Amino acid sequence: MATRTDAPTRREQILKEAARLFAERGFHGVGVDEIGAAVGISGPGLYRHFAGKDAMLAELLVGISEQLLTGGRLRVAEAGTDGDPGVLLDSLIEGHIDFALDDRPLITLHDRELDRLRDADRKLVRQLQRQYVELWVSVVRELHPALAEPGARSAVHSVFGLLNSTPHLGRPGSLPGRTDTAALLHRMARGAFAAAADAVAQEEVAREEVAREEVMKEGVAVEGVAAGTPEA
Amino acid sequence: MATRTDAPTRREQILKEAARLFAERGFHGVGVDEIGAAVGISGPGLYRHFAGKDAMLAELLVGISEQLLTGGRLRVAEAGTDGDPGVLLDSLIEGHIDFALDDRPLITLHDRELDRLRDADRKLVRQLQRQYVELWVSVVRELHPALAEPGARSAVHSVFGLLNSTPHLGRPGSLPGRTDTAALLHRMARGAFAAAADAVAQEEVAREEVAREEVMKEGVAVEGVAAGTPEA
DNA sequence: GCAACAAGTTAATGAGCGTTAACGCGTTTC
DNA sequence: GAAACGCGTTAACGCTCATTAACTTGTTGC
Numbered sequence: 394m395a396t397r398t399d400a401p402t403r404r405e406q407i408l409k410e411a412a413r414l415f416a417e418r419g420f421h422g423v424g425v426d427e428i429g430a431a432v433g434i435s436g437p438g439l440y441r442h443f444a445g446k447d448a449m450l451a452e453l454l455v456g457i458s459e460q461l462l463t464g465g466r467l468r469v470a471e472a473g474t475d476g477d478p479g480v481l482l483d484s485l486i487e488g489h490i491d492f493a494l495d496d497r498p499l500i501t502l503h504d505r506e507l508d509r510l511r512d513a514d515r516k517l518v519r520q521l522q523r524q525y526v527e528l529w530v531s532v533v534r535e536l537h538p539a540l541a542e543p544g545a546r547s548a549v550h551s552v553f554g555l556l557n558s559t560p561h562l563g564r565p566g567s568l569p570g571r572t573d574t575a576a577l578l579h580r581m582a583r584g585a586f587a588a589a590a591d592a593v594a595q596e597e598v599a600r601e602e603v604a605r606e607e608v609m610k611e612g613v614a615v616e617g618v619a620a621g622t623p624e625a
Numbered sequence: 626m627a628t629r630t631d632a633p634t635r636r637e638q639i640l641k642e643a644a645r646l647f648a649e650r651g652f653h654g655v656g657v658d659e660i661g662a663a664v665g666i667s668g669p670g671l672y673r674h675f676a677g678k679d680a681m682l683a684e685l686l687v688g689i690s691e692q693l694l695t696g697g698r699l700r701v702a703e704a705g706t707d708g709d710p711g712v713l714l715d716s717l718i719e720g721h722i723d724f725a726l727d728d729r730p731l732i733t734l735h736d737r738e739l740d741r742l743r744d745a746d747r748k749l750v751r752q753l754q755r756q757y758v759e760l761w762v763s764v765v766r767e768l769h770p771a772l773a774e775p776g777a778r779s780a781v782h783s784v785f786g787l788l789n790s791t792p793h794l795g796r797p798g799s800l801p802g803r804t805d806t807a808a809l810l811h812r813m814a815r816g817a818f819a820a821a822a823d824a825v826a827q828e829e830v831a832r833e834e835v836a837r838e839e840v841m842k843e844g845v846a847v848e849g850v851a852a853g854t855p856e857a
Numbered sequence: 858g859c860a861a862c863a864a865g866t867t868a869a870t871g872a873g874c875g876t877t878a879a880c881g882c883g884t885t886t887c
Numbered sequence: 888g889a890a891a892c893g894c895g896t897t898a899a900c901g902c903t904c905a906t907t908a909a910c911t912t913g914t915t916g917c
Contacts (some may be wrong), residue, residue, distance in 0.1 A: 509651070547794055555786045558782050581820050588816020
C-alpha cells in the first residue's frame with residue numbers, strides 16, 4: 394500500500410471529480426462542461442485526456458472493481474492457507490469498509506451506473522465483481538460450513554448491501570465518527586453472517602430430524618452433513 | 626391489505642412499466658417513446674395521463690415512500706403499545722422484505738433517482754423516508770436499549786441496505802427460492818441489529834471497566850449501566 | 858531557432874429527446 | 888344526433904449535450 398506523495402496528474406483530477414459528479418447526479422445527469430469546470434478547464438478540453446465521457450466511467454468502474462479484487466486477494470494471500478478464516482473474514486470486512494468510507498462516490502457508482510458501459514467493459518467489470526464475491530463466499534463458507542453455496546452467495550451480496558450503505562448515512566457530523574461507524578458496520582456484518590449460518594443450521598437440523606424419523610421407520614443409514622466442496 | 630381483482634388502469638400500467646425501465650437504465654437513460662411502447666401507445670400519448678416524465682418519477686417515488694411508511698405504521702398500530710418489540714421488529718422486517726422482493730424495480734429507484742425530483746417532491750419523499758426510519762429506530766431501541774440513537778439510526782440505514790440488496794441477488798433461479806431468501810434476509814437483519822447492540826454494550830462495558838478502575842483509585846461509587854432512555 | 862507536440866480555447870455540428878401542436882375518432886351525455 | 892370528451896396519432900419545435908474542427912500557445916528536442 395504505497396502512499397502517494399506526488400501531485401495528482403490531470404487525468405486523476407478529472408477521474409476524481411467525475412466520480413463525485415456522477416455519484417451526485419448520475420452519469421446522464423452531468424455534462425462534460427461541468428466535469429471540465431470542476432478541474433478548471435472547459436468542456437472539450439477533456440478530450441485531450443479521455444476518448445469520451447463513456448471512457449471516464451469505464452475507467453472508474455474497472456478501477457474500482459480491480460482495486461477491490463486485488464485488495465481482497467492480497468488479504469487472502471497474507472492470511473495463507475492455514476490461517477483462521479474468522480481473522481481473514483475480519484480482514485476482508487475491514488478492507489471493504491475502509492473503501493466504502495473513503496470512497497463513497499465510487500461505491501455509489503459501483504452498483505448504480507454499471508449498465509451505462511459498453512458491452513466489453515461491462516462484461517469485464519461483472520467478471521471482476523464475480524471473482525470478488527466468490528472470494529468472500531469461499532472464506533465465509535470456510536468459517537460457516539453449515540452455509541451452502543447459494544445461501545452463502547446471497548449472504549455475501551446482502552452484506553455488501555449493508556456495508557455499501559455508507560452513502561445513505563448522512564453527512565459526517567450526525568453519525569458517530571469514522572472509527573465508531575466502521576466498528577459498528579464491522580460487527581453488524583459479522584452478526585449478519587453468523588445469523589445466516591444459524592438459519593441454515595437450524596433448517597438443516599429440522600430436515601435432519603425429519604430424515605432421522607424416516608430412517609427410524611425404514612431402517613436405512615443416512616450420511617451426515619456434507620462438507621463444502623472447495624471449488625467447481 | 627385488500628387484494629385487487631379489477632384490471633389495472635392505464636395510469637397504473639404506465640407507472641409499472643416506467644418503474645421497470647427507470648430501474649433498468651436510469652431515469653435519463655430511458656425515453657418517453659420507450660415507456661409508451663412498453664404499454665402499447667406511442668410517445669406523446671403519455672401526456673394524456675401525466676404532466677411529463679418528471680411527474681411519473683415523482684408519483685413513483687412518493688408512492689413508494691408512502692406505502693412503506695403507512696405499512697410500517699399499520700404494523701406498529703397492530704402491535705399496540707404493550708406488544709413485544711421483538712415481534713414488532715419481525716413484523717417490520719417481514720413487511721420490508723415482502724416489498725423488496727415483490728417490487729425490486731421500485732426499491733432500486735427508491736435510493737437511486739431521488740435527486741432527479743423537483744425540490745418540493747424531493748423534500749416530501751425525504752420527509753416520508755425520515756419518518757419511516759425513525760419508526761424503525763424507536764422499535765429497535767426499545768428492543769435493544771443499549772443502542773444510542775445515532776448508532777441505532779446508522780444500524781437501521783445499514784439494515785435497509787442489506788434488505789434492499791435483493792436486486793443484486795441475480796435473477797430468480799440461481800437463488801434458493803423466495804421463501805428461503807426471505808427467511809435468510811430476515812435472520813441476517815435480526816443478527817445485524819443484535820450485533821450492533823452488542824457492539825455498543827461491549828464498548829460501554831469497556832468504558833465501565835475503565836471507570837470502575839478509576840473509581841477504585843478514588844473510592845467513589847458509580848451507578849451501573851443505565852437503561853436506555855425511551856425518547857428525547 | 859524552429860519543428861513537434863502537449864494542452865487548451867471557442868465555434869460549429871448533429872443527434873437525441875421532452876414537449877407541444879394539430880388532428881382523428883369512438884363513446885358518452887343530454 | 889350532435890356537442891363534449893377521452894385517448895390516441897404523427898409532425899414539428901427547441902433545447903441540451905457529446906463530439907469534432909480549427910485555431911492558439913507554451914514547452915520540448917535537436
